[in-house]
Amino acid sequence: MSTAAIIAKAAAAVLSDERGRKTVGWVLVAVFSPLILIIAVLCGIGGGSSQHNTTAVEACFYGVAYSSDVPAEYKEHVEDMRAAFSLLSSAVAAANAQAEGATLDLTRVEAVFFVLCFGEDAPSRRAADRFVDCFYTTETRTRTVVVTDEETGETTTTEETYTVTVPLSLEASYANVAALLDREITDEDRSNIEHVYTMVAGSAESGGDGGGERGTDPSVDLDASILSDPSTKNAADLAAYAEYAWRSGWGYVWGSFGYVLTEQQLQQLKAQYPEMVGGYESIIRSKWLGGRTTDCVGLIKSYGWFDPDELKIKYGTNGMPDVGANQMYHAATAKGTIDTIPEVPGLAVWCNGHIGVYVGNGYVVEARGTSSGVVKTKLAERHFTHWLEVPYIRYD
Secondary structure, rough: OHHHHHHHHHHHHHHHHHHHOOOOEEEEEOOOHHHHHHHHHHHHHHOOOOOOHHHHHHHHOOOOOOOOOOOOHHHHHHHHHHHHHHHHHHHHHHHHHOOOOOOOOHHHHHHHHHOOOOOOOOOOHHHHHOHHHHHEEEEEHHHHEEEEEEOOEEEEEEEEEEEEEEOOOOHHHHHHHHHHHHHOOOOOHHHHHHHHHHHOOOOOOOOOOOOOOOOOOOOOOHHHHHHHOOOOEEEEHHHHHHHHHHHOOOOOOOOOEEOOOOOOHHHHHHHHHOOHHHHHHHHHHHOOOOOOOOOHHHHHHHHHHEEEEOEEOOOOOOOOOOOOOOHHHOOOOOOOOHHOOOOOOOOEEOOEEEEEEEEOOOOOEEEOOOEEEEEEEEEEHOOOOOOEOOOOOOOO
């Protein structure tokens, strides 16, 4: 049976229940055959709703529990997509391990892959075929290193070359993907990619902007002395780290996670995110250039990647995955509605597209938006809908 036929059969099953009818298959409409268009539109009309469908996105990005009506072939196809995402994640992590500052956005890579490759018979094979290479180039740079003679203890300096990963602009990435897939990336493709990306990662100002208390002790230093147990990643230290970022006056730049924002990194981020960074360039330049910056989920990831011995943030370390706010929420196994939040500093608080850190006594530290930066707010005055225990953080 062809992929299109499998998905058509699955669409009928998925959209036969109330939730399916209310979440019409816009992704299927955008990517697949006219038959899928007819099924999705008819089911949408029958359900009396024009809401965008999240079913296919949730299945591939988060994993779902299937009803008995969903064909085994469709389940297998989704699992192959999830295997493809795992391959993409490994390739992005390998590339980002060589980055300095700006890194590849895994969610962006996955969104592009999802929209353009979901209909292929074996998407995991496509993911393994150097797909991630389309999103970056490499540069050879030099640096001075200190060499210590093991016998005499004497030190000397020498120059060495090393390779750095440099993310490409969105336009350059699209051009590479088009060449790899031997197809045009249409305006409709771009629109659908942006929609999937926003569904998973959130929007640049999803936390709302212009509000919250700013820190009063600006600093670009990282400080391990604030941690009660530097040897583990734990809830109390996540709260302490978030409060330190707040006191230190960290700014907000989409796609960043706690490093000092240089001109070069700003240019790379602007090329990657023309709207989410380029659209706010004047504010970023006037308020945040030269300081430490983060986005909302980057604040949590930067703690996960913080090396207290070297006082550096090392991408992808300590088991903390590179995920968006919504992915972090869906990956959590312990969570609940905001009215049930326990008094546990270091819990995360979430609403669609945005996440912050609960620091106790009714307060939250959040990277709220480009104008606000990292601020402290009252939980009762914000629009968070759920709390969660952050995966890979220890909660006693």
